[in-house]
Amino acid sequence: AAGVIQSPRHLIKEKRETATLKCYPIPRHDTVYWYQQGPGQDPQFLISFYEKMQSDKGSIPDRFSAQQFSDYHSELNMSSLELGDSALYFCASSSNTGEDTEAFFGQGTRLTVV
Amino acid sequence: GEDVEQSLFLSVREGDSSVINCTYTDSSSTYLYWYKQEPGAGLQLLTYIFSNMDMKQDQRLTVLLNKKDKHLSLRIADTQTGDSAIYFCAESEGYSTLTFGKGTMLLVSP
Numbered sequence: 024a025a026g027v028i029q030s031p032r033h034l035i036k037e038k039r040e041t042a043t044l045k046c047y048p049i050p051r052h053d054t055v056y057w058y059q060q061g062p063g064q065d066p067q068f069l070i071s072f073y074e075k076m077q078s079d080k081g082s083i084p085d086r087f088s089a090q091q092f093s094d095y096h097s098e099l100n101m102s103s104l105e106l107g108d109s110a111l112y113f114c115a116s117s118s119n120t121g122e123d124t125e126a127f128f129g130q131g132t133r134l135t136v137v
Numbered sequence: 138g139e140d141v142e143q144s145l146f147l148s149v150r151e152g153d154s155s156v157i158n159c160t161y162t163d164s165s166s167t168y169l170y171w172y173k174q175e176p177g178a179g180l181q182l183l184t185y186i187f188s189n190m191d192m193k194q195d196q197r198l199t200v201l202l203n204k205k206d207k208h209l210s211l212r213i214a215d216t217q218t219g220d221s222a223i224y225f226c227a228e229s230e231g232y233s234t235l236t237f238g239k240g241t242m243l244l245v246s247p
Contacts, residue, residue, distance in 0.1 A: 056234060065225060065237040066180065079234050113180060115235075125170065126235060130179035 025049055027116050027129035035135045036104050044099040044132045048116030054078065055097040056126060057089060058113040066113060072097060073119060104136045141238035143226050148244045155213040157241045159226030162207060166228040169202060170235065171211045174223045183211070183224075213243075221245045 028047040036042050048055050054073045058066040059082075068081035072091035083089075086104075091097045101108060111133050115126040140162045149155045161169070170185040186193045186200045186209075193200045199212040213220055223242050227235040 058235075065239050066235075068234045068236070071234055081234065115180075125168065125182060125185050126229075127182060128172070128180040133177075 027114055027127055029112075029114050029129035029132050031132060032130065033133050033135075035137060037137055038104055038106060040104050040136075042101045042104060042134060044101070044112050044114075044134070046097045046099070046114030046116075046129060048095050048097070048114075049118075049127055052116035052118045052127075053095065054117045054119055055091055055095070056115040056117075057083075057097070057099050058115065058128075060111040060113060060131070062110070064110075069099070101134075106136050109134060109136045141226055141228055141236050143224075143238035143241045145239065146242050146244070148246065149216050151216060151218055151245055151247050153216055155211075155216045155220070155243055155245075157211045157213075157224050157226075157243065159209040159211075159238055160207055161209065161226070161228045161236075163228060163230065163236070164207070165230045166207075168229045169200075169209050170227040170229075171198075171200065172225040172227060172237075174225060174240070176222075180225065216243075216245050218245045218247060 030045045056071040057069040060066040069083040071079045075091045087101050089099045111131045113131045115128045117126045143159045167188045171183045172180040197214045201210045223240040225240045226238040229235050
């Protein structure tokens, strides 16, 4: 079965650079969520989209932005990177209208800021 | 605000049963989940339960929910070394975002 695909799997950036993380949800899923998991921490919700519109916002810094495109994939754009942005970034998808109301997570993108 | 709490560590012997406990505060929680995370890996959905249920069994996994006490538990029968991982309890209110606990590290020794 198809799962949530995230790319890249690993990313190394320098401070003050920008990064773009991509997420391809499970087919027919209409909702995408972004989570940030720092070292030894639990995942923290950043932002979500339903049918290409922002549906909820969590602890996402102003330096970050995200969007969901017409094909339902989503991108998380991160600017002016800081050392503290180093974390595992998860994307999850679900369907609010179908059977998969629970969130399925991708394998994550490990971002290291040096 | 919403809060999900779990014990941080559990150690069991292979073949024993493991019970991981979780408490939550949001009385509006409608879905409660258990996710498994192996080192350096993603979050794997193990099972979930609706708040109108009190038990769900799925092969070696049994989830018990005490809604009155806002207490959720995950029992793993015949625990194997491959079950060693961090287990996250999470809750959501309807079709909304997840609030995770800090995770319980399960260590299974031979």
